[in-house]
Structures are given as C-alpha cells and as structure tokens.
Amino acid sequence: MSNDMDKDDRHPEQGARDSDESTQQDSEPEPEPTPVSGDQPTDGNRERGHHPDPEGTESSSIDDLGSSVEVSADIAEDVDDDDLLGGLLIDSTDEIEVPDRLVDQVIGQEHARDVVMKAAKQRRHVMMIGSPGTGKSMLAKAMAELLPKEELQDVLVYHNPDDGNQPKVRTVPAGKGEQIVEAHKEEARKRNQMRSFLMWIIIAVVLGYSLIIAGQILLGILAAGIIYLAFRYGSRSGDAMIPNLLVNNADTKTAPFEDSTGAHAGALLGDVRHDPFQSGGMETPSHDRVEPGAIHKANKGVLFIDEINTLDIRSQQHLMTAIQEGAFGITGQSERSSGAMVQTEPVPTDFVMVAAGNLDAMENMHPALRSRIKGYGYEVYMDDTIEDTPEMRRKYARFVAQEVAKDGRLPSFDREAMEEVILEARRRAGRKGHLTLEFRNLGGLVRVAGDIGRAEGADTVTREHVLQAKRRSRSIEQQIADDYIQRRKDYELSVNDGFVTGRVNGLAVMGEDSGIVMPVMAEVAPSQGPGQVIATGKLQEIAEESVQNVSAIIKKFSDEDLSEKDVHIQFVQAYEGVDGDSASVTVATAVISALEEVGVAQNIAMTGSLSVRGDVLPVGGVTHKIEAAAKAGMDTVIIPAANMQDVMIEDEYKEMVEIIPVSHISEVLDVALEGEPEKDSLIARLRTITGSTLDKGKGTTVNKGPSSPSPQ
Numbered sequence: 001m002s003n004d005m006d007k008d009d010r011h012p013e014q015g016a017r018d019s020d021e022s023t024q025q026d027s028e029p030e031p032e033p034t035p036v037s038g039d040q041p042t043d044g045n046r047e048r049g050h051h052p053d054p055e056g057t058e059s060s061s062i063d064d065l066g067s068s069v070e071v072s073a074d075i076a077e078d079v080d081d082d083d084l085l086g087g088l089l090i091d092s093t094d095e096i097e098v099p100d101r102l103v104d105q106v107i108g109q110e111h112a113r114d115v116v117m118k119a120a121k122q123r124r125h126v127m128m129i130g131s132p133g134t135g136k137s138m139l140a141k142a143m144a145e146l147l148p149k150e151e152l153q154d155v156l157v158y159h160n161p162d163d164g165n166q167p168k169v170r171t172v173p174a175g176k177g178e179q180i181v182e183a184h185k186e187e188a189r190k191r192n193q194m195r196s197f198l199m200w201i202i203i204a205v206v207l208g209y210s211l212i213i214a215g216q217i218l219l220g221i222l223a224a225g226i227i228y229l230a231f232r233y234g235s236r237s238g239d240a241m242i243p244n245l246l247v248n249n250a251d252t253k254t255a256p257f258e259d260s261t262g263a264h265a266g267a268l269l270g271d272v273r274h275d276p277f278q279s280g281g282m283e284t285p286s287h288d289r290v291e292p293g294a295i296h297k298a299n300k301g302v303l304f305i306d307e308i309n310t311l312d313i314r315s316q317q318h319l320m321t322a323i324q325e326g327a328f329g330i331t332g333q334s335e336r337s338s339g340a341m342v343q344t345e346p347v348p349t350d351f352v353m354v355a356a357g358n359l360d361a362m363e364n365m366h367p368a369l370r371s372r373i374k375g376y377g378y379e380v381y382m383d384d385t386i387e388d389t390p391e392m393r394r395k396y397a398r399f400v401a402q403e404v405a406k407d408g409r410l411p412s413f414d415r416e417a418m419e420e421v422i423l424e425a426r427r428r429a430g431r432k433g434h435l436t437l438e439f440r441n442l443g444g445l446v447r448v449a450g451d452i453g454r455a456e457g458a459d460t461v462t463r464e465h466v467l468q469a470k471r472r473s474r475s476i477e478q479q480i481a482d483d484y485i486q487r488r489k490d491y492e493l494s495v496n497d498g499f500v501t502g503r504v505n506g507l508a509v510m511g512e513d514s515g516i517v518m519p520v521m522a523e524v525a526p527s528q529g530p531g532q533v534i535a536t537g538k539l540q541e542i543a544e545e546s547v548q549n550v551s552a553i554i555k556k557f558s559d560e561d562l563s564e565k566d567v568h569i570q571f572v573q574a575y576e577g578v579d580g581d582s583a584s585v586t587v588a589t590a591v592i593s594a595l596e597e598v599g600v601a602q603n604i605a606m607t608g609s610l611s612v613r614g615d616v617l618p619v620g621g622v623t624h625k626i627e628a629a630a631k632a633g634m635d636t637v638i639i640p641a642a643n644m645q646d647v648m649i650e651d652e653y654k655e656m657v658e659i660i661p662v663s664h665i666s667e668v669l670d671v672a673l674e675g676e677p678e679k680d681s682l683i684a685r686l687r688t689i690t691g692s693t694l695d696k697g698k699g700t701t702v703n704k705g706p707s708s709p710s711p712q
C-alpha cells in the first residue's frame, strides 16, 4: 500500500502518462499543467491586461469587424422614403439572410456595439445601463463570441497529500483536462485490477492454509475478510487521486459566456459540497467536492451580471477580488458545512465582466466595484429608440427573420406582416421619426403572431396574424387598465360630459405601455392653522409637488391666499404602479377650478407637467394616454404642444378624439373651464401675471417660456 501511495505522490501527469499510451498516441503530447497561484503571470498582469490597448494589438481575430452590417437581400436602387421595408424587394422573411455572428445581428446601439468590440479587443470590463430588452445580454454574448477561443483553459483540482483541505489547482489548455482525467482513471482501473488479482491470490493462500494445514475454518474466513477490506480501502484511496475536472472547455465553441444574474454566492463564487461521512474511509476527498462558480467558468470569457446591485455586498467584494487578482480560491459557502474547512488554491478568474442594469443598479452597486469598472473599463448607456430610416427599417425586417430563424418552428412572415411589425416598432417608440429598440417585447409580438399563424396551419404569417397578436399580447398593465376602464363604465363612474367644479380627468401611464384615465378632485377649505395639502389616494408626494408648483401661479392671480387654506386632493382610484409625474397640469386645473368655483368640462382629459411659471412641459406616454381617454369616452385630449410629434395613435382612435396642444396653463383653462365671463376674467388675470400673449381659440400657442426636459 505504501508503494501505491508513493506512486500517487508523483506529479499527477506522470502517472497519467505512464498508464495510458493509447491516449498519448492519438493526441498531441500532453502539456504540463500550470499551477495557479498568487504569483502566476496571469494574476500579476491582470490589471495591466485591462488597460486600454489603443493599437488593438491584443487580438487580431476581432480586427475584421465591420461596423453595422447591411441586410443581405435584394434592395431597390431608388428607395422610396415611405417604403416600410426600406426598399427590400422580397416577399417573405425566407429571402433575408441572417448573419451568423451575434454582433452582426445587433440592430442600432451603435455606441454600445463599438464599445463591446473595443472592450473585447482590449479585454476590458463594460457596464451597460438601459431599459430592459434593448440588447444588453445579447451584446455581452456577442462579446464572448469575439474573444479568442485559443486562450481557453481547463481547470483541474487535485488531492493535496500534504493538506487534504487545500486541494491543488492546475490549468491546462482546453481539451487536455478530459485526457488527463481519463488517463488517471485508466491508471486507477489497471491498479485496481492488479490489486484484485493480488487480493484473491492472498485470500486463496490464506484460506487454503487455514483449511488444509491449520484446520481453522473460522480463522481463515476472518483473515480473508480482513484482507478483502484492506484491499478495498486501498483502492478507494487510489481512486481519490483522480483529479476533478472543474472547468471543461473541450467542446466550447466560443469563449464562455456565464450569466450570473441573481446568482447566490455559491453559484457565483464556487462552493465545496458537504460530506456527511468526513472520515473513516467512507468520506469523499475534498478535491472531489469542489464546485466551480460562474467566475471560474467564465475564465477567458465573459461574466454577465444583470441588476448587479442585487448581489449582496459580500459577493460584490469577492467579485472585486476575483477581478483584481485574476484568480479566486473556492471554499464552502455555508459555515455549517464541512465544505467550509476546505479552501482550494486560487482558481483562475480571468474574465471580462459585463455588468448591466437600469440607473438604480448603477447608483446602488458597491462604489469600489463601480470605480474598478470605471477605471479599467467602459460605461455605456443603451438607446431606447433609433431614427427611423430606410436602412434601419430593412434591419427591422431582418430582425423578424432573425426571430423566426431563432424560434425554428414559426412560418415565415410575408411583406405585410413585416410592415405591421415595423409600424408597431414606430408606435412603441413614442417619438416621432423613431423606432423602438426594446426588441424583447417586439420579439414577443413576432412569436405570438407566428404561433397564431402556425396554429391556423398558415404557410406564411400575415398582417392579420400580427394584428391579432397585438390584441392578444397585452401586458399585465394593459389588462389592468382595460379592466379598470370597463369597471368604471359598468359602475357608471366615468364622467365624460357636462361640467363639474374641482374635478379633472387626468391621464397617467401604467408600466410602459398602458394609459389610464385618473380623475383628480380638488376641494379648497379655510384652514384652522397654517394651510396644508392633504392628499387622499396613493399619490401624496405628487399632490404636494403639484400644489407647490401651482401655488406660485395661484398666489399671483387670485385674491385668495392658499397658505391659509387646506387643499384637499384626491386621485380617484389611483392604482399601484401608476406614474403620476405628469399630473401637475391636472392638479393645477382642479385646484383653480375649486378655488374659483368654475366648472371643468368632463369630456376633456389632460396631461402635462407644469413649470412654476405656468409653462406646460412635455411628458411621456402621450400616445397611450390619448388612447386611454378615447376608450373611456372622452372626445378631447389636452397635451403639451412639445409632445405633438410623439402622437402615434391607432387609426381606430383617430376619429374618436380631438387633440389640443397647449404650451401654457392659461390655454388649458381656456379649453377646459366653463362659462365665458368667469373664464375670461380668470384667463385675463393669468395672462397679466405670466406675461402670456394668449390668442383666444383652442390650441393656439402662446408664451413660449423656457422649457425643460420631460419629467418622465
């Protein structure tokens, strides 16, 4: 036995080489595994490796990258600007070639795309901030495709005869790890065969001696049992010398891409499994219980973490160490597990990190981790929309083809179906002359339309299928909003005609794509002490802010002093998730109406943000808001003039509502308030105090005050 142990104490590869000649014959000479330790060259040079390489000399495989790739399909010579397919001379998505490389499939996001290509060349970290579904993880995957595959490594963990709780770690070029493990297994198998043979001979001799010569049957059986156990125990410890192939890149086609979004510490940093036996010959050797984390599997590739701020601080700190050192030892993550006693030698973690999220993610992430990315990488803000050009529309048609190809079961889309998807991309952009870059949702529409076509057994997906998909694939917010409108109709709570004092039909957005009518009621009453703003409903903060904004205006034109009054505001049936930022024009109108006791027209709905000077500033989601007003039976909608270019309502609503653009609160009051004399005197007062040059009549623009960006 001691001979066996001595043999296993040799360099692990030595044993492997001796034992398996056939493996060696078919393959290249086995490379010497590289120990990974703190002074490993990769570690020491780690930060240097992340400095910019202005010449981009580090990887020539990325040098052939073009910029944005044009669609491969027949294109008309003279492209009509209005052509929804940007001049593509095709009948269906079948005729569009989908590029092989992910980076060529990315549409828009030119800046992020350039950064990713540069960062891949220079092996630098990237932080991508932006809306969901705009291609952050797609770009991170694309980056992995761009990293050189030649550098990939396998990682092996070996038993450490000097300290069983500190397994040794070795790296070899990708594909060699499997060979080494196989060689060790083969050697162990042969050794076991030899041992079994030896064991049976000894047992036979002992039994023979006990039975024939000594006549001691029982003693013979006992001795044979002891010999059997001794040999079994010996063979187990022989098996223990087989290394654990921790990271296997034998079949990896590109540099690894590891998505660690929402990962727990063990999955991110690696773990050592608990061993219930721990001793007595039944235990599993510690090196066999070591599990790699995403940081180890991503070695030489990309580690992608979305919503990085949701990682606990300890994990963020360890992540930072792994980035800094280029290697990170694995230990058991649970303190109560026997795995916590084990700590491997450092395992390489030479990955490029792509951290993603929205603005909150950036603000809440560990400051040191953020500064590490800043110092040794790039930060990029993702676009939400892109200019609507014929070239871009061709790419959107290609996007439909990409999604069809990716799904693999959907019928192809015909011209009109592609056009309808592009129209929807325009609508979802919420900005004139732009297309949305929120592709995940658009891809969802393509899949639902494809599924409808497939369920009908259609050869191609048509416009009608896309329209049906649009009706079916309503978001939760849209479903709540529609349900809300229906219920208000059922209970006759919607007021959409006549005049009511202090009540205004406001408009708000829920989620990203649903408008909702949110009536605001105001009541002004003398106060016992200093006046205050009292809001019922869920939007206290918004009410206070809106009243504060409007109080400056009211103070000027009204004899009433708001500071001596209690202003009660109610957002009627406000829902969780309703974004009320754009309610300030509504609140102002309701308060002025209540204060002056003038009725507000209920056939009108409104949205807009108000400056302290009375300017109506642009807001988000106007298209959805106008559609919500139309659904609820309003026939007039007041919106900020600056938002006019963003209106892209569906045809069915166009006939139902008149849209009135306004630039100043006086225009809102002109349109919405009841009674000529009262209204005229109110507006005249407003005009004097704000210097407005309001022309009478609906929707005329006055008093171009300074405008600021939309609050949404």
Ligand SMILES: Nc1ncnc2c1ncn2[C@@H]1O[C@H](COP(=O)(O)OP(=O)(O)OP(=O)(O)O)[C@@H](O)[C@H]1O
Residues within 6 Å of the ligand: 105, 106, 107, 108, 109, 131, 132, 133, 134, 135, 136, 137, 138, 139, 306, 356, 357, 399, 437, 438, 439, 440, 443
């Ligand atoms: N710019 C783009 N060009 C082409 N397709 C895109 C683009 N962005 C997203 N997609 C499509 O949408 C899918 C989802 O995108 P992806 O997962 O990259 O979004 P994300 O920004 O990482 O979103 P999240 O933050 O919610 O994870 C992709 O698999 C791809 O099909």
